[in-house]
Structure formats: C-alpha cells, structure tokens
Amino acid sequence: MAVWLQNQAILLLFLGLLTFVLYVGTLTFPFVWDDNPQIVNNPIIRTWSNVPRAFGSDLWYHTTRQQVYYRPLFTSWSTLNYSLFALDPWGWHLGAVLAHILAVVAVFFLARKMSLEYWTAGTAALLFALHPVHIECVAWISAASDAMVTIFFVLAFLAFLNSREPEQKPWFGWRAASILLLLCALLTKEMALTFCVLVGFYAYLYPPAEVNSKVQALRQSLFVALPYGAVTVVYLLLRRFALHHVTGSFDPRHGFIDMLRTWPLVLYKYLKILTLPVGLTGLYYDPYVQGFDVTRFLLPLLLVAGVAAGIWYWSRRTGDRLVRFAGLWMVVTLLPALYLRNFGNGDFVRDRYIYLPSVGFVILLAKAIFLLPDIKSFRSLRLRAAAVGALALGYCVGTYAQEVYWASELLIFSRGHSLYPSSDYAALGLAKELSRRGGYDRAIELIEGVIKNHPDNDRAYFSLAETYIRANRMELGREMLDRAVALSHGTLTSETSKIDLAGLYSQLGDYDRALALCSQVLQQDPNLYSALYDCGNTNFLSRRYADAESLLSRAVLAAPGQAGPNYFLGRVYFQTGRTNEAEASFRKAVALDPGIYDYHYWYGRALALRGDVQDARREFQAALAVKSDGIEAKASLQALSTAP
Secondary structure (H helix, E strand, O other): OHHHHOOHHHHHHHHHHHHHHHHHHHHHOOOOOOHHHHHHOOHHHHOHHHHHHHOOOOOOOOOOOOOOOOOHHHHHHHHHHHHHHOOOHHHHHHHHHHHHHHHHHHHHHHHHHOOOOHHHHHHHHHHHHHOHHHHHHHHOHHHHHHHHHHHHHHHHHHHHHHHOOOOOOOHHHHHHHHHHHHHHHHOOOHHHHHHHHHHHHHHHHOOOOOOOOHHHHHHHHHHHHHHHHHHHHHHHHHHHHHOOOOOOOOOOOOOHHHHHHHHHHHHHHHHHHHHOOOOOOOOOOOOOOOOOOHHHHHHHHHHHHHHHHHHHHHHHHHOOHHHHHHHHHHHHOOHHHHOHHHOOOOOOOOHHHHOOOHHHHHHHHHHHHOOOOOEOOEOHHHHHHHHHHHHHHHHHHHHHHHHHHHOOHHHHHHHHHHHOOOOHHHHHHHHHHHHHOOOHHHHHHHHHHHHHHOOOOHHHHHHHHHHHHHOOOHHHHHHHHHHHHHHOOOHHHOHHHHHHHHHHHHHOOOHHHHHHHHHHHHHHOOOOHHHHHHHHHHHHHOOOHHHHHHHHHHHHHHOOOOHHHHHHHHHHHHHOOOHHHHHHHHHHHHHHOOOOHHHHHHHHHHHHHHOOHHHHHHHHHHHHHHOOOOHHHHHHHHHHHHOO
C-alpha cells in the first residue's frame, strides 16, 4: 500500500475517498439551525441577478440589519447550490463535503511547499481530513464558509510562497494571484483578516539570504506584508460601506478587561478539543471570567503558556523555524474569533472557528509523529506508522460517532443541553424544538428553569410566551409577553425581534400593537423581506386586505421562490372574492412546497368554488396525506361527495 501511495495522485485520491466515505451519511441530513434563515428563507440566493446585491449588504439582510456578517462569496456559492439543487439538502451537503476534501488537498500542497517530507505532509493532510473537530464545518451547511475561506486562504499562501522562490520569474504573477485569492478569502468569511500578519511573520522567520540583521528582517517583512495589508484595508472599507455595523456588541456589560480575563479559558478550550476531540457540540458554554479564580483563569493561563513555551523550546532546540511558524498559524488565524464581544456571553468557542487554525495543529502533530525514535525492538518507522494508524482510527471513530448530532435541530439542542445544562441558549433552543413537536409541558419546564436561574432573562419570557400561545393558553401567553417586553434590554432594537414580537401580538389578536411594530420596521427598511411577509400576514389577520395585498405582493417579488407569501396572498384574494387570482397563488404555493396541509386545503377550496370537483377532491386528499386528521379537508371531501 505504501508503494501505491507514493504516487501523489493516488495518495490524494485515497484521502478524498476516505473523507467522502466518512461523511457520506451527512448527505441525508436536513437543513438545521441557521440554514433556515441563511438558505431556506433567503430570497437573495434564488436568482443570479441578486448576486450583485450580496456585495453591498449583510449575509442576513433579509432578516435584520443588526448583524455583522459580510460574506458575498459564500452567498454566491449558495446561489450556485440553489440553481443546482433548489432546496434539496443532499446537494448542499455534498457541496460541503467536497469543500472539505478540497481543503484537505490544499493542506497537503501547503505542507509540501513548506518543505515537509512527503509522508509527513501526507500525514498532516490525513489528520486534517479525519479530525472530529471539523464535523461542524462538514455536517452543517451554514458552516461550510469556514472550509471555503480555508481553501482560499491556503491557496493564497501557496501563491505567496511561490512568489518568493528565486527561480520564479516574473514573481509578480504569483504575488498578484496571491492577492486575488486573499480578496476571495476575505469576501468569504472574516477569518481571513489575519493573512497579512501571517505573511509578515513568515517573511521575518524566512528572510532572504542578503538580510543580515533582525532589524533588516523586520523591515523587509513589513514591506512584504504591505500589499496584503492594503487589500485588507480595502476590504474593511467595502465592509463598512455595506454594513451598518463593522463589529458587534451583543453584551455591552462586558468590556476589554473581561475579554482579557476570558482569553486563557477560550484558548485552553480550543487546545482541549484539538487534542482530545470528544464531547463536541455546536453549543459550548463558557461565560466571561469575572475574577482571577484558579480553575477558570490561572490554570488555563498556565496550560496555554506551557504549550506556547513547549513549541518555542521545540523550535529553538531543533532550529526548525516551521515549528514556530505552525504555532503562530494556530494563534494568528484564530484572532478574529477572540473578539468576544461579537458573541453572546458564553458563546465564544465554536468548532468552526478552529478549522483554519487547525492547519497549523496538524502540521505540528505530523512533525511530532515523525520525530518518534526507536523504542527497544520497535523501529521508528513501524512506531510512526502505528501512531498514524491509531490516530486515524481514533479520529474516524470520533467523527462517525459525533456527526450524528447534526442530523436534526432536536439532536443539536439536546446534545448541547446535556453537555452544558447551565446554558440558557441550549435550554431555550431545546424548549423551542420540543414546543414545535407538541411537548409543551417539558418545554415549559425547561424555560421556567432558565427563569429561576436568571429572572431578568427577557428571551426566556419570550420563549415561554410563544410556548403558551402554541399550547393555546392565550392568557398566560399574554402575561409572559408583557413581562418579556418590560424586561427587554435592547432585545427589541433589531428588525427581526420586532417582527417576531409583532407575530406573537398578532396571534393574540392584538393587531394594533402588532401593526405599530410592523410600521416601525417598514419605516426603517421598506424592502426587508421578513417584514413584508410577516406584516402582510398581520394585516391579513386583522382584515386590512388592501395593505395585506400590497405587502404580500412585494414579498412575492422579493422572494419568488418562497411558498408562504404566495399562499397568504391567495388568502387575501379569496377573501376579497377574486377566486381566479387566489387559485393561481395557491397553485404556486403548492408547487413550491407541497408538504403543507393549508396550501392543499385552500387550493382545493378555490377549485371547488370554481366548480372543478375532480381537482378539488385531489387537493383535499393531498391535504389529508399531509395531515390525516384534518377536519376541514374531511368535511370538504364529504361535501363534494354529497353535492348534486
């Protein structure tokens, strides 16, 4: 086998096939979590004509203007996926798996370019392919942006390394390619912001032969990094133009000192999941460190400092500059994720943020394995092969066992809550999923547990109000909603939160308050899809049919691939006696999403009103196929069977 794998093409094919087999099960996973607003309900990805808008707006522009995600190339990738697979999740998952495989190939070529021996580079790529910490980026479609940015980032660095080769003439062709690839990385995800810093470190550690002092090395490294810094500045200006906020501040009660105290804990957590990738989840919970206690500050600080000192000692003793650079790669590429104020309290550690930094980790790990000496009767070659085999097997088992937790939102939140029961976010997410499935009592129990521990958590009261309303306990729902609004500390500043609140008021029949919130949002942004759709529904429920028609018509134009606006527009037409238009809208809704009971039922009503009994019967039967206990559809079928 080793003889075969000495062929580079066969080695890379083997790595690709092994990775695909390991993750093939994810092709059966549905859209989960952020996939819904980012893909399923995202109107911008429905047509290529919308792509230019992605370069001038937030990734989630259709939900709120308070986010800070500027990723137009990821949006373009989503548009490509939609044009190929529509909303069939398997195709999107296939794209995520292929992106990971391409990243594996890129890591191999980077390792070789940085002078790693063939088998060491192959081991680094193998470990990168199989490491369980990458499950989130492969099994969850929305996290595929980390694989994409890693591909562009690594290729940009490869082009940079090529431009420094003495035999490369003209060198500026490779340098231009490197700058272009960096721009692609920046437009994919914010993790690429540190590229110019990494280039500067590399140029300092590997100066040209004519550089004779550290001062000269520092000067030339700054000069080499300058064009990459200029590209980064251009990106930041473009980002500032496109977004309302360049950085986030989700918890203004915590400032820089709190971040500083929390960094050792966050870095320790990343080291832990890299070296011992068990207990992985999308919902780690590590809140701000408030004091200088032993377990959450001092011990993590000592451990992180010890690892850093070990890498420095290894590099100094062996004279291997690549060891030092790989260690710097791990830290530098993680820096954007260390601005903790961009995240909610406790939501600081995510597996996807370590995807790019893990390139440095697997290089160090591969180098360490190939430094193993002879031990008694075991020759070093056999010992190294055994170490690689044991790690690969362990990684495969860990990945296979833990990727299943991304198979549904219920599993995601159940896993997060079981590992971190003190996380309010995990508990509320699990409660919401249970509530959707009719488990109201357990959902209420979870939410009340959050309120008991944090009586001022307004989001918990919102969740409790939503659960009570779903359970048709309207008075309790109204009471909890009033408490939530009274406790709200900036929760209602975003368009999304206002629209969600308007939806709850609408379900309670309080249309005036719902419409007042709708008016606020539409004044801020009259073209926000979620506002057009939800506020159109509210106007429909309050029997303001002219306003409902206007808003829903605009929602249909904003998102022609969405079934919901077509359905509610059909309801408006039906109520105002325009049966033909209602029928056309219902037909579109059914074609776009045939799995909704109401769509078939109302389409059948419109057909029956026109006298098309056969087709009406077909739609009522389709409605019952979706919901077997649908009383309205049963009654309508009975009426058709007894009609003269």
